[in-house]
Amino acid sequence: MQTTSQAPLVTLGLILRRLLATSQSLQAAAIVFSGIFLADRLFTWYVFPAYKDFLEARFSVTWELIDTAFAPVVWVVFTGLVLGSLTVVITFAAQSVPKLIDLYMSHWMSLLYVWWTIGCTIHDLTIKIVAESGIPLVPSFVFNYHVLLPLYLLSIFPFIMVILISTKTSRVIQSLLQGADKTLAKLSKLGPDAKLPENLHGSRQYFLFEALNQLTDLLTYVPYKESKAEVIEGFGWLLARYLDYKPKLPNEFFKVHPRVREDISFRTMQGQLPDLEEAHTFFEQKALVLLGNGYISFLETGQFDLSTLCAEQLNKLGKRALEAGDEPLIEVVTIRFNTHVRFGIKHGQTNNEPRNLYNLVFHYGEFVRHLVEHNAQARVKTCFGYFVFYGLNCFNACTQAPALAFILDVIAVEMNKALILMHQKQWDAEFFQERFKEFLTLDNFQNVDRDFAVNFFSKNVGVRLMHIGLALYFLDIGNEEKARQVAKDTMQDYQLLGHELFNKTMGMIFARLKFAGPAFWEDTDRGNLNMYYTPHPQHIERFQELQQECQSELATPIKVA
Structure with missing residues (x-):
């Protein structure tokens, strides 16, 4: 109770300190005091003579008898009312919106209004004291009581x-984002070759980092999902705006100022700062580290929809980076995706929960398709290698978390989509063949216990189903050679499972491909789209014929004990 009762006093002290110490507050005070003085003089010279004649013509006015004793007390009460209202509102709102006082002390309207209240009080006290010394200031009295007070x-x-x-969380988020956007807009007007003064360099970087930190605090302290989602989308919006301004920003801006080098996000990255400065990615790195921390927090608290939203914003940023041709940022996005997958696998293995990885791999796959759209072959090659690597990780984790077997299917789906897009764009045949082989190795892991492999692949047929689905696509476009490669690859299953179990497993796959529709009968996080659907079931019989031809080329299959 003692802490609660002291909170308003602490807040009032902070408000008074900021009012009297910050340059922006003192600028507001100078503007208000100058404005009141100028308005007083203009009223005295131009308005009061006509106003005086108007009152004297209609009323019996004795100016010397005007009672002004009450006015200073009224203004002091009003000043206390405004400061008290601000104190109470900020005190209670700051319990769920941290650092709210920092926001208000940089809010021009609040500063101007508080100083206007103080200025009116000082104006009244001044003319009261001067009048009592024998100097008549009737016009100023009238201006204060007839104009300022009403x-x-x-x-x-x-x-x-x-x-x-304005204490609503949505307004606070909007204010933070708009403040950062205005700062970037002002910097971009200087141009890339502009000299950036040292104080401006440090203050602008610090302001932008503080905005990001405050948004992150909102993710932690605000309990409502809608507000958290707004913050996550705000991160994405601000990064998109930053990419718009980035080519116009002064080159000196990308040097990390000593004032922000000790930021919590950079304390473990001091050795990487020169690389971040050279690549011009320090701001994106800061934002994505904070967003990544939010992603991990949402994993741990089971907020799947919010963790998915983090992955979606990362995907959108990757697309914008590709459109802008920002190669260093594309690399950063790829690394962040891999980092998310690593934490997602760890969470999935601990909790036997594939949902986060399902959504994450979907957005990762969409990012890879953006790479294909922009003909980024080297990066597609790298990401396919990552997919195979993480597929192996999921397979190895299946003994502890059987649900992760589903993620192998999801990875296969995304690789399948990317391969079809590559083929449609007529990519280099040799490059495509290498990625195609990687796709086929997704269920061909080495040094696996044979009994475990038989049990696993006879029950989890999703990856092989994706292989055959791609083969049906090739048959539909008349490329029987690629379909034959898939049929030949299925002979590994034939040798592993034996004739009877192989036929049973293939029967399950063909039935699923033949009768599954494009929509699933239940909703998932990705809607009711059926990822196992193929639009080419009419080619199943031809694929079976290719399998039979491959079987005839094999020796007697190994019998399963």
């Missing part, structure tokens, strides 16, 4: 309502 009475309630509304 305006203040009309505006105080709307101001308090605006402050209350």
